[in-house]
Amino acid sequence: MTEPTRYADRPEWSDVAPIEQYESTTPLAPIFYTNEYKDATNYFRGIVKIGEKSGRVLELTEHIIRLNPAHYTAWQYRYETLIAIDSDLRKELELMDELAITHLKTYQVWHHRRLLMLKIREPLPELEFIARTFKVDAKNYHTWSYRQWLLAYFNDDELWSAELDFVEDLLYADIRNNSAWHHRFFTVFQSGVHEGEEDRERVLKREMIYVKQSISLVPNNASAWNYLRGILEHNSTPYSKMITFVEPYTLSMDEQTADLVDLDNPPPSKGAHLPCALAIEFLADIYEVQGGDSMLKATELWKSLGNEHDVARKKYWEYRIREGLRALQA
Amino acid sequence: MSGTSENFYLPSLARAAHAGHVTRCLSGLPDSQVDLDSGRMAIAFYCLGSLDLLKMVQERTSETDRESWREWIWEQQTSGNYGSGFRPSPFMTGSMSVEETKYTDYDTPHIIMTYTALLTLAILRDDFSRLDKEGILSFLKACQREDGSFSTVPGGGETDLRTLYCAFVVSHLLDDWSGVSVERALSFIASCRSYEGGYGQFTHCEANGGTTYIAMAAIHLAPVTSNPLTPSEIRKTIEWAAHKQLQSGGFCGRTNKLADACYCFWIGGSLKILGAGDLVDSRSLASFLASCQFKFGGIAKAPGEHSDPYHTYLSLAALSMFPPPISANDANSSSWVFDALDPLINAREETAKWARTHIAIRR
Numbered sequence: 001m002t003e004p005t006r007y008a009d010r011p012e013w014s015d016v017a018p019i020e021q022y023e024s025t026t027p028l029a030p031i032f033y034t035n036e037y038k039d040a041t042n043y044f045r046g047i048v049k050i051g052e053k054s055g056r057v058l059e060l061t062e063h064i065i066r067l068n069p070a071h072y073t074a075w076q077y078r079y080e081t082l083i084a085i086d087s088d089l090r091k092e093l094e095l096m097d098e099l100a101i102t103h104l105k106t107y108q109v110w111h112h113r114r115l116l117m118l119k120i121r122e123p124l125p126e127l128e129f130i131a132r133t134f135k136v137d138a139k140n141y142h143t144w145s146y147r148q149w150l151l152a153y154f155n156d157d158e159l160w161s162a163e164l165d166f167v168e169d170l171l172y173a174d175i176r177n178n179s180a181w182h183h184r185f186f187t188v189f190q191s192g193v194h195e196g197e198e199d200r201e202r203v204l205k206r207e208m209i210y211v212k213q214s215i216s217l218v219p220n221n222a223s224a225w226n227y228l229r230g231i232l233e234h235n236s237t238p239y240s241k242m243i244t245f246v247e248p249y250t251l252s253m254d255e256q257t258a259d260l261v262d263l264d265n266p267p268p269s270k271g272a273h274l275p276c277a278l279a280i281e282f283l284a285d286i287y288e289v290q291g292g293d294s295m296l297k298a299t300e301l302w303k304s305l306g307n308e309h310d311v312a313r314k315k316y317w318e319y320r321i322r323e324g325l326r327a328l329q330a
Numbered sequence: 331m332s333g334t335s336e337n338f339y340l341p342s343l344a345r346a347a348h349a350g351h352v353t354r355c356l357s358g359l360p361d362s363q364v365d366l367d368s369g370r371m372a373i374a375f376y377c378l379g380s381l382d383l384l385k386m387v388q389e390r391t392s393e394t395d396r397e398s399w400r401e402w403i404w405e406q407q408t409s410g411n412y413g414s415g416f417r418p419s420p421f422m423t424g425s426m427s428v429e430e431t432k433y434t435d436y437d438t439p440h441i442i443m444t445y446t447a448l449l450t451l452a453i454l455r456d457d458f459s460r461l462d463k464e465g466i467l468s469f470l471k472a473c474q475r476e477d478g479s480f481s482t483v484p485g486g487g488e489t490d491l492r493t494l495y496c497a498f499v500v501s502h503l504l505d506d507w508s509g510v511s512v513e514r515a516l517s518f519i520a521s522c523r524s525y526e527g528g529y530g531q532f533t534h535c536e537a538n539g540g541t542t543y544i545a546m547a548a549i550h551l552a553p554v555t556s557n558p559l560t561p562s563e564i565r566k567t568i569e570w571a572a573h574k575q576l577q578s579g580g581f582c583g584r585t586n587k588l589a590d591a592c593y594c595f596w597i598g599g600s601l602k603i604l605g606a607g608d609l610v611d612s613r614s615l616a617s618f619l620a621s622c623q624f625k626f627g628g629i630a631k632a633p634g635e636h637s638d639p640y641h642t643y644l645s646l647a648a649l650s651m652f653p654p655p656i657s658a659n660d661a662n663s664s665s666w667v668f669d670a671l672d673p674l675i676n677a678r679e680e681t682a683k684w685a686r687t688h689i690a691i692r693r
Contacts, residue, residue: 019424024405026398027419028374034361045424048436070365073422073436076486106365111488139587141531141538148534178585182536185525190534222573222585230525312579316572316609 003036004063007043012056018042019049037067048077053084062095069103075112089120101133110142114149123154131166138170139179148186157195163187175214178223185227189234207231209263212245216266219249219276229282239286246286249279250301277309288324295328338579338617340654342662344627348642349386351628352377355639370419371406374399375446375453376639382453382678383646383668396454403447404460408433412472412484414465415439416447438483441473445496448503449677452685461689463504470497470509477521478514479532490531491522495544498551499675505690512552519545520558526585527563527570539574539583539596542567546603547674568606571597578621579614580632590631591622591641594648602651602673616654616666619645647671650678 007013020042023030033041040063047057061078064071082092093116100109117123130147133140151159164187170180188197188207197203208231214224232239245265248256253274256267268274280301287298299321306317356377359366366373378399381387387396406417410433417423422437433439444466451458472484473493480493494515501507521533522545528537529545546567549558559567574581574597580589581597598610621633622645628637629645650671656663672682 022420022423022425024398024402026395026402028399028402029356029359029366029370029377031359031364031367031370032361033364037361037364041421045422048422048434049424068364068367070368071421072368072482072487077436107488139584141536145530145532145535149532152534176586178587179536181585182524182526186534190525226526226585234525312577312611312614313572313575315611319606319609 006035006039007060008039013043016043016046016050016052019045021045034067037064040064040067044074044077048073053081055085057081058087065099065108069099069106070108072108075108079112079115083119089116092116093120097129100129101136104133104137104140105142107142110146113146117150121154123150123159126150127159127162127166134170138174138177141179144179144183148183151187152191155192160187160191160194161196163194171214175218176221176223178226181223181227185230189231204231204235212264213266215249217269219268219272219274219279222278225278225282239282239289242282243286246279246282249274249276250283251275275309277305280305280309284320288327291328295324298324338614340613340617340656340660340663340666341620343616343620343649343665344623345384345386345665347627348623348629348646349381349384349390349627351624351626351637352380352639352642353390354627367421368418369443370421371403371416371440371443371450372418372446373639374403375450376643378450378453379677380639380643380646382681383643383650383671385669387453400451400454400456403451403454403456406443406447407460407462408437408439409462409465410434410438412438413468413470414462415441415444415469418443435485439469440483440487441470441480441493441496441500442482444469445499448500448685448689449675449681452677452681452688455684456688458688458691463506466500466504467506467509470500473497474510474514476514477533478511478516478518480515491519491529491541491544491548492531494518495548498548502551502675503685503689505686507553512554516549516552516554516558519548523563527566528584536584537570539571539581539593539600542571543596543600543603546600547676550603551674564604568601568604568609571600571604572606572609575611575615579611579616579618580622581615588632589618591619591629591648592631592644594619595644595651598648598651599673599676607651610652612652613654615652616649619649647676 008018040060044060044064047060058078058081061074061081064074065078082089096109096113096116100113103109117126127147127150130143133143151163167180167184167187170177188203211224211228211231215221215228248267251274284298284301287294287301302317302320302324306314310317355373378387381390403416406419407414408417416439417437418440469484473480474497475481475489479489480497481487481489482493497510501510519529522529522531522535522541524530524537526537528542530536530538531541574583574593576582576589578589580591581593582589583593583596594615598615601607601609619629622630624630624637629642630637631641649666650668651673653668654666656666670679671677672679675682675685677685
């Protein structure tokens, strides 16, 4: 690959005085810059010094950003320039579509996008763009954070209308995608009541069926169990209401008795790996709240987790036993 | 010690090789790492911090080096319209001439770099006589937003929980909280709590190990008389965190993700701060980190990956909180011995003590 012509050799830049980076003789962790980066940043410092905001500044800052997407000052100056010269922000967004996918894990890419969106104020196509980036990485934190911000900030019914379908597609592709489960919780319970979701009892029932069916399909999935706990707590429903559903998951395959199809309590699927440690933990939580004699049942379950079903966390289960006994004595 | 964790084999920790890795990074980074240009102060902290945890600062660096590094860090302290603080590096600085004493809007201090500069100066045992305390308090004030969060630089940049933690540690070290609104900051932290029991990077975000540590440390640093968390909230956070240690001994940062060495610190540290450090299986943790050692020095995020100063430092910091129980059969057991770490400000206890006494005295 040939290096682009240096700014120092380009007549159209000859009016700008480049400024070398100051560095003392014994710097900490100096970076051995390429000549291309040195040249571009020398001219950038020169431009910033004279305060020029023009079309060529966009060219220069894009160049620097491509070399170093974490150069937050280049981003900051670029944004100010876009506004100052009344540049086409939609065109900028198109460029960002490319840069966001190349530099998915860089804070600045997403911060710049937020600033653009605050001006453009058309969030709907953004949701489609994000869906495309999830094909590259469906758990990227910055992207999810940006999506949650978009929805909460612009917060209109049209924007929310397809959100549950979107989450369902992602969970269909990967039932253990915790980011998608989290987003489901945010959409259904933590962002107000959206159009069509006014009947909260129906919504709660729907979510219960959804998460139970998911557990039935893949019982050893902490994301689904956390979601179940989350909606119970959010709706002040005691865990004990789940006892009929949970119990079969705490038994081995041979001990399964259910043969009737009970929609409220879907049984473990045929190939499930049982007993399920997450279910045993849930059942123990139910017994712990009941207290009294049930505490002994909880203790037995914690012991079985520490000794057999979840030995990697033995210290945690010993702690639960200690805490349980202490509560009993108090 | 549990029966299972004894099964984890513990090779030796290659202390000299890890010191070599961070010493090389201190003396220079290849151009492929140019994206660290605007975060060099943090890299310096991870490198010198690693040497400090290994207790090799004296052995691996000369007094001349340390003196010139202190000088370099002080050169990054800058003051202007938004108060004083430290820049990441001179990446936007053309000269240090006297006529340009005030920073421009494009070369301001950075809140994360201010935190890492103070800790690095403490590691280098600086006397902090040049610290512009009043200026730093104004700078913190300029970074705090209405919702209680802090931006990385005054008037711009991203805001999230990381910067809030930095503002809290700086206030704690200065022993002066007049630069921040603690109440608004705590309410921002509360808005980042997720139904899982951990904390996200921003309001509405998924629970994550790094930001859960930051939330826990910030809450415990805050000058308030009672813990703003209820006992059941604390229990739930412990439960969430304890479930992040995986069979390999490593920790993952979010539910259903893979283990990454840095979360041994972030989640281990959260548990430690919550008084539940004994729930960490320190032997399997050490075994996991041993497997993340890179053959040419340094520790990587996962076995088979390349090492870097960030994962090296955080792994050593995790080991300082959770040194493994040693059995007679272990090879080179002394390689796993560490001084204790101050989990709230993230420094070796002796360094933390130095920072507290020498920074606060500048009132």
